[in-house]
Amino acid sequence: MFQIRTDLALEARELYREGKSGEVPGVEVEKSEIDEEVEVTRVKIIDEQGSSIMGKPKGSYITIECRKLKSADADLKDKVSKILAKEISKLLPKKENMSTLVVGLGNWNVTPDALGPQVVSKILVTRHLFKMYNKTQDPGMTSVSAISPGVMGITGIETGDVIKGIVEKSTPDLVIAIDALASRKMERVSSTIQIATTGISPGSGVGNSRKELSQKTLGVPVIAIGVPTVVDAATMTNDTIKMVIKALQQQADRESGFFKMLSELKDEDKYMLIREVLEPYGANVIVTTKEIDKIITDISQIIANAINIALHPGIDLKDVNRYLN
Amino acid sequence: MFQIRTDLALEARELYREGKSGEVPGVEVEKSEIDEEVEVTRVKIIDEQGSSIMGKPKGSYITIECRKLKSADADLKDKVSKILAKEISKLLPKKENMSTLVVGLGNWNVTPDALGPQVVSKILVTRHLFKMYNKTQDPGMTSVSAISPGVMGITGIETGDVIKGIVEKSTPDLVIAIDALASRKMERVSSTIQIATTGISPGSGVGNSRKELSQKTLGVPVIAIGVPTVVDAATMTNDTIKMVIKALQQQADRESGFFKMLSELKDEDKYMLIREVLEPYGANVIVTTKEIDKIITDISQIIANAINIALHPGIDLKDVNRYLN
């Protein structure tokens, strides 16, 4: 089956359902509007069929959507941090004296890929304090460590191996991995946060293909948090062409051969045709917004705040906004 | 007359000539291949008709094209610096004890708009040394000052006014202004350098619209150096659609009504249609490459080197590569 690659479970589902009715087989979906600004969608892939259609491993994919996020005021940012913190909290292992390693994936030299490293730079790190004072628990904090390993082009080492080595030495109970994603639609860039219980799939993200980061590879549960920061140029052109053709068709003779040809052209053929045409543009074309630097700063703060209050029971948003920034 | 806006004289000419034969009236063009890697095109707008068709003031527009520039090795970079330096030299006022102000336009917080500020940070500044030693001339150097005024959103002041104020106080004989441009084709991004004797036109560049920077407004000649660093999303989609349609037409029934409709659709209507479709993507969509940070660093070095050797007769490329970087 042809699949336009997307990092978002929400988009994989949309793609399957285009022109079809009914839910994806093997997939359960639950939508809830928090209020007029924020919507949460839970996509659960429950069996192999669902996994194969969606192109993603079995597990839960929670998407927080907030159209105004890219130009949010502080109150909206705080609201989204709280919603995200709540979702993260539900996924935490029920364990006393839990310790967490927060991993920022991506390349800090490429702005749209720098989300993970920027989140990590804002995490309240405490593991060394637990060690220093020889404590295993604290009423207000849990043990948190954090690292941005860099990408393979920077280190020469598979990112998965770097993380695996650090996990073995620092023995966290949980890994939270943050990564920049590619979306099919510009409107999702910096307005959507996806949380996946399945870890990071191979070959996803803005950067190059990479190894899996999951319970299977690391030996501890992995929560993946991702935000689309770019759109694939071929995808964007494809979508635009579809819409242009749709607009044209309304004025066209539906019986003409060319119209029929266009209508019958298979999605994958059309996509391939566009890729070919875009070829001279190079594999590295990205479509993003002029404000990407500012957006990465803002969203990394929202995610870091959420992680900080989800992991440290004694700390609330007022504290992180005022004392940690 | 409909015009797809472009900062490059070369592209304005291409657009006019699409489907037409013959040169743009009021425009003279001279092409010279330096070697198999670099090509120089001189476009001269000689009268009002040419200026109106091209959407640019009368004057000379020199374009240096080098496809491999974005992945150039040091030898190719040096070659392009030398070619650029030679072109700049030809445009310098014939004046003893000449002094130059180099102006880096654009916003240093937005990577693809940071070309100008990055060039300025690599300019060999000497004006204060002339003042300090109370000299008016030197066999090896001329008086050079440099500033990156920032954009209006950062200062609250029209960039043209900031420059005008500094020109009045520091009284240079020449202004060289560097700016990031938008191109219609991804293949031109970071492979094309345009030098214009007309200064900076209002409303061009990657950033927001701005006032003219020219001999008329500043009272001294203004040489503008620009490099495309982004592609307009509507333009890219438009071009891709054209190519896709062209590919489809080869297999289509040329007599069909839909084919005819597509063929007869005016360029401006099609462009407007695409802009409409792209609307939700926002005005700030940019298309660029993943390596834009590195490319800006490289090209700013090439331009700064060219300016440094063009303005300082006693300095050659070996010196700037080794002592100034």
Add this chain to the structure above:
Amino acid sequence: MFQIRTDLALEARELYREGKSGEVPGVEVEKSEIDEEVEVTRVKIIDEQGSSIMGKPKGSYITIECRKLKSADADLKDKVSKILAKEISKLLPKKENMSTLVVGLGNWNVTPDALGPQVVSKILVTRHLFKMYNKTQDPGMTSVSAISPGVMGITGIETGDVIKGIVEKSTPDLVIAIDALASRKMERVSSTIQIATTGISPGSGVGNSRKELSQKTLGVPVIAIGVPTVVDAATMTNDTIKMVIKALQQQADRESGFFKMLSELKDEDKYMLIREVLEPYGANVIVTTKEIDKIITDISQIIANAINIALHPGIDLKDVNRYLN
């Protein structure tokens, strides 16, 4: 008369009074403790004699001291912002539709000298909005512009000339200039804010000597805000030696010739001796703290917040903390 140079009026006064009783002639001083954390001292130089002894022009020098500032929590930061805003407000010209230019002095490439540019990057700039909407007044805002001109080594142009040119084109009613200072005592680094109604004196600050920025040179009132970010190495050594000798003297034979010699050694001779000894260390030795990067970030926020709420009547600290950062 011998003078150890200091940028702080408070320290100039201390130096004069060492071993003397009574106030500096021509100087009035008023101290007020805001609470146990913050102290405000107003030094007024009222005549030529005071000016000559203090090595500073006639005018008011207000110093806000807060020992815990370098490790302040957000509440203390807010308190200091408010106190600073109140002092700035008292100094604003009583004028309708007042417009202000905020100038960040110093070199952004040298961390302890980057205070001014960092403050400017956090100023709420509005002048272009007044122009765009063709307004001269607004109930909540005044017209504010901001620029960091860079130092002479970067631009080749006297900073005073750059500012003068911009002032002439943008015609503000007031200039607020922010600068990093050198202190004689490490304990004042990043715990003291000085406001001077006299503008910037020539040759002060962390960077190189510079021209005056004052009502006399710019034609509009200049409020200077400075914070010590470094200590002069010779000064620090001098102070330490004094303290060491004092400690030793308590156990020494007060009648011995060497003791007498030390006691009678003139301050200026001792200082010269130390300078000589430090010579091989170079003129560029700075003494600062390991946290200087973080401190510059924090204090620039405090000052920017103060300026933002002092200049924009409709904006309070909650707004700037939440919407502007």
Add this chain to the structure above:
Amino acid sequence: MFQIRTDLALEARELYREGKSGEVPGVEVEKSEIDEEVEVTRVKIIDEQGSSIMGKPKGSYITIECRKLKSADADLKDKVSKILAKEISKLLPKKENMSTLVVGLGNWNVTPDALGPQVVSKILVTRHLFKMYNKTQDPGMTSVSAISPGVMGITGIETGDVIKGIVEKSTPDLVIAIDALASRKMERVSSTIQIATTGISPGSGVGNSRKELSQKTLGVPVIAIGVPTVVDAATMTNDTIKMVIKALQQQADRESGFFKMLSELKDEDKYMLIREVLEPYGANVIVTTKEIDKIITDISQIIANAINIALHPGIDLKDVNRYLN
């Protein structure tokens, strides 16, 4: 025995020999002047006694000294790179298909501590290419990986553990660790490069105390490369006081009690006295130069070039200067 802590074997030796004649027992020293600009000193600690006096593990400490390094032109930089490369080459394990992990220690947020991370950012990383093309050897390159793990305050994890984990997963044959050091003399800041075959000792460097990085802890040889970037404030004051007192003594009555007291004061007592006096200055006082940002950039390039040509036999300095920067 009292020891003023120093990271440099050269300074430990100087301290021991102050006022003494003869070499440190258990230590062999060999000095060679390369030319009038560069001097290389080899200090070999050969037994336990030497180790205990010097406060350093047994092994070789090679120091390259070049007074003009901080204002070096490109030719001098290249010369030092070559000398350093030659010394590194001599220390490489004689092994076919050798692979190396380069580790940049220190905190990238604190300029004088950022040397290691900056070197790492300029290393030619190849390990992933060997993996990608499934090669174990290459005539021109060896397998090189590189990482800057950050300091414990950033990650919450002992740096030694992070490195140990990565070494276990990526199995290099050699670790080269780069670190910023503290010197006793300002003249050594950024003019001295120390290479140690013993790895990194606990508690050295500019940052906080840390675990050992050595063959013992990592299981592979560790070459440590360090450059002093700061001077300890107490040390600098101590040295200055000594020199001042010496100058004073020449004019003093050598028979006076106070003179005697000063002369007889033990070094450790004097140092403690100064520390006490400096106390209010805080533990984080650093003494460095105004140009530290530029110096770190320059020296990191020199070291990275040296490592690049030492590890990759097919690459010479012309290549790294032109193709890698």
